Amino acid sequence: MRRCPSCVQAIHRGAAECPHCGFGLEAADGLFGTEKPEIGLVDDGAGLMRNAERRRVEKLLAGFGARFPQLAVAVHSASRVEGDLRAYAFWLLNRAHFIDLSPERSQRGIILLVLDAARHRATLAWGYLLDEDFDEPDSFEILSRAHAYWVEERYGEGIERVIEQLALVLIRRSRKARRRARRKGGAA
Amino acid sequence: MKAIVAILSACLFLPLAVAQEPLTPEVPLEHFESYFEERPERYLVDPQGLLGADDLAEREEFLSYHAGESRIDFHVLLFDLGQEIPNEIRIEELAERFFGEGKPSLLALYFLGEPERTLIQLSPQIRETVSAAELGRVRDEAVRAARQQAASAEQLEAFCKQMAIRIFWIEREADLGPEKPDAAPVSEPGERTLAEPKDEEPGFVAWLRRCWDEWGLPAAVILGGVLSAWLVRAAVRRRARYVFPEEAVPDRLGGGRGAATGEVIDFSSSTRSPSEQHEGPGDSLGGL
Numbered sequence A: 001m002r003r004c005p006s007c008v009q010a011i012h013r014g015a016a017e018c019p020h021c022g023f024g025l026e027a028a029d030g031l032f033g034t035e036k037p038e039i040g041l042v043d044d045g046a047g048l049m050r051n052a053e054r055r056r057v058e059k060l061l062a063g064f065g066a067r068f069p070q071l072a073v074a075v076h077s078a079s080r081v082e083g084d085l086r087a088y089a090f091w092l093l094n095r096a097h098f099i100d101l102s103p104e105r106s107q108r109g110i111i112l113l114v115l116d117a118a119r120h121r122a123t124l125a126w127g128y129l130l131d132e133d134f135d136e137p138d139s140f141e142i143l144s145r146a147h148a149y150w151v152e153e154r155y156g157e158g159i160e161r162v163i164e165q166l167a168l169v170l171i172r173r174s175r176k177a178r179r180r181a182r183r184k185g186g187a188a
Numbered sequence B: 001m002k003a004i005v006a007i008l009s010a011c012l013f014l015p016l017a018v019a020q021e022p023l024t025p026e027v028p029l030e031h032f033e034s035y036f037e038e039r040p041e042r043y044l045v046d047p048q049g050l051l052g053a054d055d056l057a058e059r060e061e062f063l064s065y066h067a068g069e070s071r072i073d074f075h076v077l078l079f080d081l082g083q084e085i086p087n088e089i090r091i092e093e094l095a096e097r098f099f100g101e102g103k104p105s106l107l108a109l110y111f112l113g114e115p116e117r118t119l120i121q122l123s124p125q126i127r128e129t130v131s132a133a134e135l136g137r138v139r140d141e142a143v144r145a146a147r148q149q150a151a152s153a154e155q156l157e158a159f160c161k162q163m164a165i166r167i168f169w170i171e172r173e174a175d176l177g178p179e180k181p182d183a184a185p186v187s188e189p190g191e192r193t194l195a196e197p198k199d200e201e202p203g204f205v206a207w208l209r210r211c212w213d214e215w216g217l218p219a220a221v222i223l224g225g226v227l228s229a230w231l232v233r234a235a236v237r238r239r240a241r242y243v244f245p246e247e248a249v250p251d252r253l254g255g256g257r258g259a260a261t262g263e264v265i266d267f268s269s270s271t272r273s274p275s276e277q278h279e280g281p282g283d284s285l286g287g288l
Helices: A025-032 A051-067 A087-096 A136-151 A155-187 B002-020 B029-037 B053-069 B089-101 B134-145 B151-172 B203-239
Strands: A042-044 A072-078 A110-116 A121-126 B073-079 B105-111 B117-121 B259-267
Touching: A025 A087, A042 A136, A051 A072, A051 A155, A072 A155, A087 A110, A087 A121, A087 B134, A087 B259, A110 A155, A121 A136, A136 A155, A136 B259, B053 B151, B073 B089, B073 B151, B089 B105, B089 B117, B105 B151, B117 B134, B134 B151
Parallel strands: A042 A072, A072 A110, B073 B105
Antiparallel strands: A110 A121, A121 B259, B105 B117
8 A cells, every 4th residue: 555655644556646635746845855965875964873883884785785686775864854754755765866876776776764863763765666565564674673773872783784674574575576477477 | 382483473474475575566677678678579569478379369460450451550568467667668758769760650558457557659750630638538448448348368359459449530630541441440339539530521511422422423414414505595595686576656746766655663762662663654544
């Protein structure tokens, strides 16, 4: 089930804007700005990670990228997100220019982890490549792995756990997706 | 009259005459050389002929057998009941002089019929490995074994056997080890007082060793197979690439890359579980 990032109500998979609250990317631009932010795949704007932790995270992301050639994980921390965190993640996923994203990776294969340092919240947003195979319970399972670390402000370790758990979940989902594709191919 | 006087004097003076005989005679001088001069060539030294020929041969044979099986010889100097060692003779000096070089040895000065007077001493090479207190316990155990026998020859036999057993443990203490694994004498249960060898394997290690002896090869093969399979599987998984089918998904809410967002998890409280700290999706249809 697809949901509106703003009001979290169920919406049609091709809805141009939310029928409940009217939310869409243009409305998000009104909330978070029209300039396209240029950020790296690891963008620790809130300064939550030490250099060593950041290097470990980057190493994990490289390993993740090797196993999932279509996907890319991006990590973004903000000192404070004004407004709804889901809506912000949706806006950033679609508006940001990820400067170190290699060209062979699909823009629709980005998985974005957003942390709000001031409000102690985090969420995930993901591209259309995973639209059929990744859902909200998966995101909760993944973020839960980091919860114990983040409450102790061990952000780097928590992010590492997120990436590890994300890989495990996506391995399962990838198998499921292949079976689904085979079934569709057989039916065709 | 003369006869009466003779009888009376005999009655009066005989006890005195007996009393005047030394109750604890020293070792006759003519045997000093055999006892104290040089390292004994035999394991049982009995120059006074205190033992019968058969007993002497048996004890000598036993001690020879022990010497062949043990890394520590056992020498016995045999003295008579009530005999005193000259004051100038000390067993420590004897052990030093006799056994200062060559094969380690235990020297015993044994008094026939009086095992409790026995003196024992180790040769210098191994003296440091056993404390005086332990050596005393070794002696006491052997003496106790001897005193359980009535006849003096049998007491000596029991003493020698018990000492041979104790010498085995002394070997272990001294880390000399038996020359042959099956040469160790078996002590009687519950009688060991010398400290057990410190390197004795604990039960679990012994059990592992037994399992290895019995099942070692098949277990190693199975374990190797499982380990290899696991390594191959890990290598395959490490090299595996996971892809998702590219399906036509229409853009949603104007987003060109994606429009799906997940749960928001709150990590402000360390006392609440993650499931209590997430903002689940609402549903304006009330769950219908």
